[in-house]
Amino acid sequence: MLTVDDLEVRYGRLAAVRSVSLTVARGEIVCIVGPNGAGKSTTLLTIAGELAPYRGDIAVDGDRLTGLASEAVARRGVSLVPEGRRIFGTLTVEENLRLATFQRRDRAAAARDLADLRLRFPILAERYGSPAGRLSGGEQQILAVARAMATRPRLMLVDEPSLGLAPQNVDLVYALLRELRAGGMTLLIVEQNLDRVLEVADRIYVLRDGRVQLTGFVAELRGSDALEQAYFGFTRKRGNGA
Amino acid sequence: MTLILQNLIDAIALGSLYALTALGVGLLFGVMRLINFAHANFITIGAYSLIVPSTNAIATLAIGSWHWAAMTTAVVAIVMVLAVATELIVFRPLRRADPATLLVGSFALAYALQYVILLVYDGRPKAVDIGSSLTEPFLIGALRIPRLEVLTIAVTVALIVALALFLKRTRYGIQIRAAAEDFRMARLLGVSADRVIAIAFALSGLLAAAVSLLFLSRTGMVAPRMGLPLVLIAFVATVIGGMGSLVGAAVGGFTVGFVSVVLQVILPLELRQFRDGFVYLLVIAVLLWRPAGLIQVRAIKERV
Numbered sequence: 092m093l094t095v096d097d098l099e100v101r102y103g104r105l106a107a108v109r110s111v112s113l114t115v116a117r118g119e120i121v122c123i124v125g126p127n128g129a130g131k132s133t134t135l136l137t138i139a140g141e142l143a144p145y146r147g148d149i150a151v152d153g154d155r156l157t158g159l160a161s162e163a164v165a166r167r168g169v170s171l172v173p174e175g176r177r178i179f180g181t182l183t184v185e186e187n188l189r190l191a192t193f194q195r196r197d198r199a200a201a202a203r204d205l206a207d208l209r210l211r212f213p214i215l216a217e218r219y220g221s222p223a224g225r226l227s228g229g230e231q232q233i234l235a236v237a238r239a240m241a242t243r244p245r246l247m248l249v250d251e252p253s254l255g256l257a258p259q260n261v262d263l264v265y266a267l268l269r270e271l272r273a274g275g276m277t278l279l280i281v282e283q284n285l286d287r288v289l290e291v292a293d294r295i296y297v298l299r300d301g302r303v304q305l306t307g308f309v310a311e312l313r314g315s316d317a318l319e320q321a322y323f324g325f326t327r328k329r330g331n332g333a
Numbered sequence: 334m335t336l337i338l339q340n341l342i343d344a345i346a347l348g349s350l351y352a353l354t355a356l357g358v359g360l361l362f363g364v365m366r367l368i369n370f371a372h373a374n375f376i377t378i379g380a381y382s383l384i385v386p387s388t389n390a391i392a393t394l395a396i397g398s399w400h401w402a403a404m405t406t407a408v409v410a411i412v413m414v415l416a417v418a419t420e421l422i423v424f425r426p427l428r429r430a431d432p433a434t435l436l437v438g439s440f441a442l443a444y445a446l447q448y449v450i451l452l453v454y455d456g457r458p459k460a461v462d463i464g465s466s467l468t469e470p471f472l473i474g475a476l477r478i479p480r481l482e483v484l485t486i487a488v489t490v491a492l493i494v495a496l497a498l499f500l501k502r503t504r505y506g507i508q509i510r511a512a513a514e515d516f517r518m519a520r521l522l523g524v525s526a527d528r529v530i531a532i533a534f535a536l537s538g539l540l541a542a543a544v545s546l547l548f549l550s551r552t553g554m555v556a557p558r559m560g561l562p563l564v565l566i567a568f569v570a571t572v573i574g575g576m577g578s579l580v581g582a583a584v585g586g587f588t589v590g591f592v593s594v595v596l597q598v599i600l601p602l603e604l605r606q607f608r609d610g611f612v613y614l615l616v617i618a619v620l621l622w623r624p625a626g627l628i629q630v631r632a633i634k635e636r637v
Binding site: 180189 | 511522
C-alpha cells in the first residue's frame with residue numbers, strides 16, 4: 092500500500108537520506124532499523140509530510156503524497172506516533188483524542204471510535220478529564236498510539252516507540268502494536284532495538300548512511316550473518332555454544 | 334471606604350481594557366509566536382470606522398450614529414475582516430519565517446496602516462461623541478459609578494467567559510489550544526494551519542473591536558496612534574502574565590490596570606505624570622523576581 096521510491100532528503104546541503112526505496116503491504120508490520128543517524132526517522136517524517144523530500148516519490152494506495160503538507164498527509168489516512176510521544180500536555184486526555192477526529196468527515200463513526208477507544212484503554216478512561224501532561228511516560232505512549240488510532244488511519248507510522256520507556260512499558264506498547272496488526276492495521280515502525288524488531292516485524296529494512304543496506308523477511312533473516320553485517324557493519328563474535 | 338471602592342472599580346475597568354487588549358495580543362502569540370504591533374491599528378481603525386472618512390477637523394458620525402447594536406456589529410465585522418485580511422496578505426507569506434521576521438513584518442504593517450489613517454482622516458485628533466449617555470453615573474449612596482465602567486467590566490467578563498468556553502468546548506477552540514502547544518504535531522493530526530490561524534486572527538480582531546468601542550467611549554477622541562499605548566501596556570501585561578498563557582495575559586492586564594490606578598492615587602501630585610514610568614519599573618521588578626512571568630508555560634515550542 093505504501094511505496095517509497097528513491098527518496099532523498101537533505102538538511103541544507105547535508106543528505107540525511109540518500110536513496111531509500113521501500114514498500115509496505117496492507118496488514119504488514121515493517122520495521123526500519125539501523126544505527127543512529129542512518130536516516131530512519133528522517134524517512135518516516137518525510138512520509139508523514141513533516142519534511143519535504145529533495146527527490147523521490149511517496150504514494151499510499153496510488154495517492155501521491157510527495158510534497159504534501161503534513162496536515163494533508165494526515166487527511167489521506169497516514170498517522171504518525173512521533174518520537175517523544177508529543178501528546179498535548181495542557182489538553183485533557185479526551186481532548187487529545189477528540190482533536191485527532193476533527194479532520195474526519197464521518198462524524199458518527201468518529202464518535203463511535205472515541206467510545207471504543209475509551210472502553211479499550213481503561214488507563215486512559217480513568218484519566219479522561221485530566222490534563223494529559225499528568226500521565227506517566229508509558230500512559231502517554233499509549234495515548235499517543237490511541238490518538239493516532241482515532242484518526243482511523245490506513246497506515247500508522249511509529250517513530251522509536253521504546254525510546255525513554257521502562258521495559259515493562261515497552262512490552263505494553265509492542266503488545267498494543269501487535270494487536271493493531273491483528274486488527275488489520277498496517278504499520279511502519281522505526282526502532283533501534285534490533286531484538287524488539289525481530290519479535291514484532293514481518294519484514295525489515297536496514298538503513299545505514301541514508302541507504303537501504305538490506306531488506307527481507309524477518310523469518311529468513313533471523314540470526315543470519317547478513318543482518319548483523321548490515322546493521323553493525325561487522326559480525327559479532329559468536330560464543331562456543333552458539 | 335467609598336474612595337477605596339471608587340478606585341477599585343476604576344482599576345477593574347481600566348484593567349478590563351488592558352486585559353482585553355492583552356488577550357488579543359496573547360492569542361496570536363500563543364498560536365503563531367507573532368508579537369502583533371498592528372493590534373494597535375486594529376483598535377484605532379475600529380474607532381475611525383465610526384466616522385465619515387474626511388480630513389475635516391470635526392468628525393461627522395457615520396456608523397457611529399447608528400443604533401448601538403448595529404454599530405457594534407458593524408465595527409466588530411470591520412475589524413475582524415481587517416485582522417483576517419492582514420493575516421492573508423502579510424502574515425501568511427511569512428508563516429515559516431522566524432519570530433523576529435514576523436515582528437518586523439508587524440511593524441511594517443502597523444506603519445502602513447497608520448499612514449492610511451493619516452491619508453484618509455488627517456493626523457489631528459478628532460472629538461467623537463459616542464456613548465455620552467454612558468458618562469452619567471449610577472449613584473449608590475456616596476458612590477458614583479460611571480455607567481461606562483460598569484459596561485466595560487460587564488463586556489469584558491462576558492467576552493472572557495465566551496472566549497474560555499470557545500477554547501474549551503468547541504472543536505476550533507481545542508484545535509487552537511493544541512496548535513498553541515505544538516503546532517507541528519497538531520498538523521500531523523490533520524489540523525488545518527490556515528484555518529486555525531485565520532480563526533485566531535478573527536478572534537483577535539473581535540477583541541480589538543470591543544476595545545475600540547469601550548476606549549473611544551472613555552476618551553471621546555480618535556487619533557491615529559490611539560491604540561498604541563493600550564497595546565504597549567498589553568505587551569507588558571502578557572510579559573508579566575507569562576508569554577503564551579491566555580490566563581496570564583488576562584491576569585497581567587488586570588494587574589497592570591490595578592497598579593496604574595493605585596499609583597495614580599498614592600503618587601504625589603508632581604510625580605503623577607510619570608505614572609507609566611513607575612508601572613514599567615514594577616514590571617522590571619516582577620521580571621527580576623519571576624523571569625518567565627507570573628504564570629509559567631512549560632515550553633514554548635516551535636510553530637508550524
